[in-house]
Amino acid sequence: MNSICKSYRNIGFETQVLKNITLHINEGDYVSIIGPSGAGKSTLMAIAGCLSQPTSGEYILDGEEVGKLSDRKLSRVRNEKIGFVFQAFHLLPGVTALDNVILPLVYSRNPPSDIKERAREVLAKVGLEHRLHHTPGQLSGGEQQRVTIARSLINNPPIILADEPTGNLDSKNGMETMKTFDKLVKEGKTIVLITHDSEVAEHADRIISIRDGEIASDTKRQPSNLSGNL
Amino acid sequence: MRIFKNFGQALRGLRLNRGNTLLMTIGVMIGIASLTVIVAIGFGIKVKVLDRIANLGFGPESFSVIAGGGKMFFSRSKNTTSMSLQDAEDLLALPTVRLVVPRQRKRMQIINKKEFTNTRVYGVTPDWQRARGWHVVDGVFLSDSDMDRKRKVVVLGATPVRKLFKNADPIGKMVRLQNNFYEVIGSLQEKGLTESGYDPDDRALIPLTTSMARLTRERHLHSIKVVTLDASQVPETMEAVKHVLRRNHSLSILSEDDFRFITPEGIMEWVTESAQAMNRMLILISTVSLLVGGVVIMNILLVSIRERVREIGIRRCFGARKSDITLQFLFESVLVSLLGGILGIGLGLSISFGLQRFDILPTQVTWEPFALSFVFCTLIGLVFGIHPARKAALMSPEEAIRS
Numbered sequence: 096m097n098s099i100c101k102s103y104r105n106i107g108f109e110t111q112v113l114k115n116i117t118l119h120i121n122e123g124d125y126v127s128i129i130g131p132s133g134a135g136k137s138t139l140m141a142i143a144g145c146l147s148q149p150t151s152g153e154y155i156l157d158g159e160e161v162g163k164l165s166d167r168k169l170s171r172v173r174n175e176k177i178g179f180v181f182q183a184f185h186l187l188p189g190v191t192a193l194d195n196v197i198l199p200l201v202y203s204r205n206p207p208s209d210i211k212e213r214a215r216e217v218l219a220k221v222g223l224e225h226r227l228h229h230t231p232g233q234l235s236g237g238e239q240q241r242v243t244i245a246r247s248l249i250n251n252p253p254i255i256l257a258d259e260p261t262g263n264l265d266s267k268n269g270m271e272t273m274k275t276f277d278k279l280v281k282e283g284k285t286i287v288l289i290t291h292d293s294e295v296a297e298h299a300d301r302i303i304s305i306r307d308g309e310i311a312s313d314t315k316r317q318p319s320n321l322s323g324n325l
Numbered sequence: 326m327r328i329f330k331n332f333g334q335a336l337r338g339l340r341l342n343r344g345n346t347l348l349m350t351i352g353v354m355i356g357i358a359s360l361t362v363i364v365a366i367g368f369g370i371k372v373k374v375l376d377r378i379a380n381l382g383f384g385p386e387s388f389s390v391i392a393g394g395g396k397m398f399f400s401r402s403k404n405t406t407s408m409s410l411q412d413a414e415d416l417l418a419l420p421t422v423r424l425v426v427p428r429q430r431k432r433m434q435i436i437n438k439k440e441f442t443n444t445r446v447y448g449v450t451p452d453w454q455r456a457r458g459w460h461v462v463d464g465v466f467l468s469d470s471d472m473d474r475k476r477k478v479v480v481l482g483a484t485p486v487r488k489l490f491k492n493a494d495p496i497g498k499m500v501r502l503q504n505n506f507y508e509v510i511g512s513l514q515e516k517g518l519t520e521s522g523y524d525p526d527d528r529a530l531i532p533l534t535t536s537m538a539r540l541t542r543e544r545h546l547h548s549i550k551v552v553t554l555d556a557s558q559v560p561e562t563m564e565a566v567k568h569v570l571r572r573n574h575s576l577s578i579l580s581e582d583d584f585r586f587i588t589p590e591g592i593m594e595w596v597t598e599s600a601q602a603m604n605r606m607l608i609l610i611s612t613v614s615l616l617v618g619g620v621v622i623m624n625i626l627l628v629s630i631r632e633r634v635r636e637i638g639i640r641r642c643f644g645a646r647k648s649d650i651t652l653q654f655l656f657e658s659v660l661v662s663l664l665g666g667i668l669g670i671g672l673g674l675s676i677s678f679g680l681q682r683f684d685i686l687p688t689q690v691t692w693e694p695f696a697l698s699f700v701f702c703t704l705i706g707l708v709f710g711i712h713p714a715r716k717a718a719l720m721s722p723e724e725a726i727r728s
Contacts, residue, residue, distance in 0.1 A: 174644020
């Protein structure tokens, strides 16, 4: 990411949310972005996830400049390279856990032949094998969050973007979720975690702090620290 | 492949938004059904009216003079007592006139013992048969001597014969009109119902003189039918008739006619005019009902799409292209239109046939309103279903999921 600016125009007012953010995230990184609300975290994630385009600056993902991609290509990037986990879950209401998890495969270019089997596997991975045919309304918050994680994983994307994944959960479910992320990193995924909770942020190897649309600090934990724990 | 997937998602979308699907289907259904029923009723009435007019029994060489001034057919006539038998005789004396049929008409009950029916009773002269060319199948027609002696005899149409005598031979039997018994001397050839249900056989004919003396107890005529020698003579004969009648009724130059003409051309003109008026009315009503239906569908669609912007955002986050969203909503709209269309056609047909079957209103089903409303509802569905979905798809997914 190179000098990203994002501003919103609202009836004559122009609010600059991100100011010249330059950021480089490597494959396999476990990054958390922390900052008070309104600092621009979610905006940053939307750009990182190709959900919106920066007002200026360039974003290069896996060697491709995102701003120059067509809708077709962008959709493919979202579909194949990125898995989203949202604070508000964003599950399709009234649709079973299984079908919600399948959603990315519906739009996949080369879906596996055993779609349902894949979905069952991923749901089992997050411990929901007994909830396949429940709709979001019939699931608890923690379970819903696990469905969204399963959904983000089904297409096996290299990057997971999580926006306040613990924000709507109690501490026990929050811990569960974080453990899942810790596990995913070890499987080689790149994880970008957005949070305002420093305890959650501590799970990451690199903590980027954002304040008023600018990077306030970017600290890496000693790699030895992590390997020491292994 | 993508197309099938989006079709599947559309089916799922419709199932999940059952409420909206139902409302929209009903909207389309009612839009189509109401239009088709209204048009069917309009056409039904039109056909019936035109049919009735066509059944007045006019040849090209004849016309009628109706007592009382004013416009043709409608508007109550003033001064209806002025036309006399003398007028009819004077008209017959005109060189171009072949026949005249003076006539009185009254609708009343006709009774045979315990059987009775309501029919149109005409007081006519023997020339009626020649003027109409209508044969007697059984017995004889009214004769000059029946006229002269004011005999209480009657010639029945096929309908009263059937109703009063079932299968028995009516000739020589007595039927009652008001307080007098009449002998049945003949029955008319059956013409059968017209397409619209008008029954030309529902009539009874008695001598005009008897009618004047016993039935209507009026000295004046209700109408005179004039048959000319040739169709080309109709205009000049009308002028002559006008002259005679004005003189006989001693009308001053300033007074209006106290009679009016019904001519074949007049009827045609009137038919054309009324057909046009009815067409205009039908077009107006159709347009209004289509617009109402369209507005209903449009509103439901606008509300339902607004509710679904978030869903669109979610789908976009996980790899749906703009075209995927458009396709899905296109399928949803088309499916709703098809379903609503089929139901609407079914409902429209059943109501139209029901109205006709149970004699509530005449209806005439045509295919145009079905096609028109179907196309219109589908178009509305496409425009107002896809446009907002397309707009939602064009938003950045970030904005869409936050809405």
